Amino acid sequence: MKAIWRLTRRKADMISLANGDPHFTLYPIRKLEFEVASVEDGVLDPVSSWRGAGASAPSQSFTTTTHSGTLPLKAAMQYSAGAGLPDTQRVVTDLTNFYHSPPDHVVTLTLGNGDGVSKCFRLLGEPGDHFLTDEFSFSSLTNAPLSHGINWVPVKIDNGGLVPEELERILSNWNEEQQGRRPHVLYTVPCGQNPTGCTLSVERRRKIYALAQRFDFIIIEDDPYYYLQYDADGNEGETFKFMPSFLSIDVDGRVMRVDSLSKVMAPGMRLGWITSSALFHDHLVTLVDSSTHHPHAFGQVFLTEMLSSSGWNISGFDRWVRSLRKEYQRRRDYFLRTFYQEVSRTGLASANAPEAGMFVWMKVHIDKHPRYRSDVQHTNGSKAKTNVEELMEELFERILDGGVVVMPASIFVAPSDLNKFDSDDPIQDRLNFLRLTFAGQEETMQPALARLAQVLKEFFADTK
C-alpha cells in the first residue's frame, strides 16, 4: 500500500481516489492553545520561578490553528508516517544533535519510554534469545519481552553501575552449544539507573562500548534521567557539562538511544523518540506501522511548537532542564541531609549520593540483625546461603506498618533463570536494599525518614 502511495507522485496532476482520509474541513477542531512556563532570558531560574509563583508565574503561550503555527492542524491531524510528522522529527533531531551530536543516526518518534524500549526489544529479539541487563532493573520494562521468549542475563553492578569486567566475563565464557546464541543486546540505563541510582562513568561507558564492538552486541541506551545529572558541589549551574551518552560515542550504529520527556516535562506527554542507525529506523517504522501506527497529533503539535521559535526553542529547553537539574539536586541534597541525620545515624543503613536521577538506593546492614544467618540450606532449591530475602520481606512489611511505602530490591531482580548464572553468588543474598525517591513532596521527607529510622531500630532490636 505504501508503494502505491508513492506512485501518487508519478504525474504532476495525479488525482487520488485511494485513501479513506477525512478532509481537514471535517475535523471539528480548529484551534489549540498551550500556556507554558516562561524561559525568557530575564527569568534567571525558570523552574523555581514557575513552581514558586503559582498563577502569577511568568508564562508564554502558543497557538496552533488549522492553517497557522509551526505545525498547523490541517497537517498534524491527518494520517501520517510511523516515524512521526516531518516537523516533529526535525525538532527532535535538532534536540538530539544539540546534546549528543551523533555521527549518523535517524530519529523515530515513540509513545514514551515504555513504548520505545519495548519496541527495541521486539525489534532485536527472537524467541530463545538472551539479552544482557543490570542485575537490578526496572521490572515493568524487563518483564515486557518475556512473553516473546526473551531470556535475561543479569550483569553485576556496584556503586558505579554495571561492571564492565562482569560483562566481559559473561561474554567470554558464553558457551553457545549449551546456552544458545551469545547475547547480542545490552539494555541499560546509564544515568541514575532505576532502581540503584547509579551513573556509569565516562570510563565505564568507553569500556562497555569497546566490549560491544569486540563481542558485537547492540546497546539499548534507556536514558530518561539524562537531564537530571548532578554536579559535585552544586555550583556549576549554567556551565554544567552533561555526561557523554553512548549515542555520542557510537561510531558503528550499534546504539539505540531511547529518549523520554516524562521526567523533564510530564509523564502524561507519552511522546519520546529512539535515535538509531538508518537500518534500525526502517525496521522500527515497519513495526510501528503494524502496531501503534503514527504518534498522536496533540503531542506532536505541542512538542514541535515548544521546541521551535513559537515556544521555547532548543535554547529555552536547555535553560529549563538546567534549572530543573538544579531543582532536583536541591531536593536530593535535602533528602540526603535528612537521611544522614535520621537513618544513617542508626548505623543500620547507609546510602550514597546518586549522581543523577530520582532514586537513593538504601543499603540495609542486614548482617547486624540478630536473626541474620549466612549458612542457610534452603529446601526450595534456592542456592542462597543467607536468610536475607526473608528478613528483608519482614522489614518491608514492618516499614509499611510504620506508615512508609518504599520499593524493595526483590521486585527489581532481572527476571532470569537464576540457576544458570552465578549460582555461587545468588542475588537473593544481596537483596538488602530499598529504593527511595526524592522526587516527591519535600514536606513529607523528614517524617518519612524519621519513621523509617524508628522501624529499623525496632526491627534490629527484634522487638515489637
Added chain:
Amino acid sequence: MKAIWRLTRRKADMISLANGDPHFTLYPIRKLEFEVASVEDGVLDPVSSWRGAGASAPSQSFTTTTHSGTLPLKAAMQYSAGAGLPDTQRVVTDLTNFYHSPPDHVVTLTLGNGDGVSKCFRLLGEPGDHFLTDEFSFSSLTNAPLSHGINWVPVKIDNGGLVPEELERILSNWNEEQQGRRPHVLYTVPCGQNPTGCTLSVERRRKIYALAQRFDFIIIEDDPYYYLQYDADGNEGETFKFMPSFLSIDVDGRVMRVDSLSKVMAPGMRLGWITSSALFHDHLVTLVDSSTHHPHAFGQVFLTEMLSSSGWNISGFDRWVRSLRKEYQRRRDYFLRTFYQEVSRTGLASANAPEAGMFVWMKVHIDKHPRYRSDVQHTNGSKAKTNVEELMEELFERILDGGVVVMPASIFVAPSDLNKFDSDDPIQDRLNFLRLTFAGQEETMQPALARLAQVLKEFFADTK
C-alpha cells in the same frame, strides 16, 4: 510493583517514598485550550455550518488548567493506569452505553484503531493459531499478527459482506489433526468494510453471532465506520437508527469491539477504545503495561472535556455524527451519480451503493476484455484458472498512467496459505475490483472518474 502501590492505602497517613513521579508543580504547562465546532441546538446542521463558514463558523471553546476543568492537568499529566484515566474511561463508557447498551462490558483505552486491533490479535493468538477474516481485508491490520505466527483463514464475502454459510462450512469441515486448532477468533469490519464497503445486515450479524456461540469463537468487531451509516432515501436525518453492533447483541462476553475517532473527529487523535468482557479487559491492561503504557494526556483531556458538559456532551457528539453521516451520504451520492454517468455507462465496470463507510468497491467486467482467458494453466503453482490477476495489474498501471490513483483488490487479499483453502475457487480469479473513496475532495471526483472511464475504454479496446 502494582501490588505495592495498592499497599499505599493501608493506613490513612501513609507517606510514599516509592515512585519516581515528578511533582505537578514541575510540569511546564498550566493551561490547554481547544476551540471546536459548535453543536448548539441553534446550529441545525453542525457539519455543514462548520466546513462552509471557515473562520466565521460558530465554535465553542473549553479550557483545562492545572487545577480546573473536568480533567485537570494535575491529574491528567501524571503517570496513570493502562486502561486510561478514570474520567476518560467514564465518558467513553457513557458513549458506548448510549449507542450499544452492552450487557456487561468494560472499556480499555487504546491509541487508535490500529493499536486496538493489533492488541486484540496479540492477546488472543498463540503462534500457529488460525484467525478468520473477510477474504478481502485491510492489509496493514491483517499483516500485523503474521510476525507473531498467526495464520489467516479467509471467509468469502458477497455484496452483503461476510457470508455466514461460508463461515459455517469452514468451521464444520475443520480438521484439527491436519489443520491444527480450530479458529477461535473472527476479525471483521461490520459497517462499510474496508475495502469492499459492505455492511452486514442485522440478520447476518445474528447468524454469525450464533455461529460464534456454536463453534465458540471470539468476534473482534472493528467498527471505525459505525457512525457513517447511510439511509436509503437520505431523508431520515435525526431519527436515523444505527445498525445494532455485535457488541449490543453479545450476551456471552465473546465480542471485543474496537472503536476509533479517526473518521468522526480526526485521524491524528490516536485515541480509541476496546469494549470487552472484564476478563479480556484485565489481560489487555497487562498487555498495555508491558508495551505502550497509559494513553497520552492531551488526547484524554480533549476527549473528556469534549464528551462532558464543558464541551459537546454526548448529546452534542450525537448531533455531530448524525450531521457528519449526512455529509458523507451527500458525498457518496454525488460520487455515485458521477460514477454512473462516467464509468457505468461504458458497460465495463459497475458498483453498488455502500450502506456505510467511505469506499466504493468497483467491479471491472474483466471477462469482456479481448485477452481474458478462463483456461489458464499457471506454471508458478497457482491454481488460478484465469488471467484476471495479470490483466488487473495491467489495468492498474494504465490507470496510474492516466493520472488516477486507486487501490487494487490484490493488495487486500487476506494473507494466508492459499493452497490450504478453497483451491477450487482461488481468489486470484476474483481480483477484478478496485477500491475507490468518496472521502476526498469533491471537486476532483468528476475529472478522476472521467479519466478512469477513458482508461477503461482504451484498455478494453486493447489499444494505446
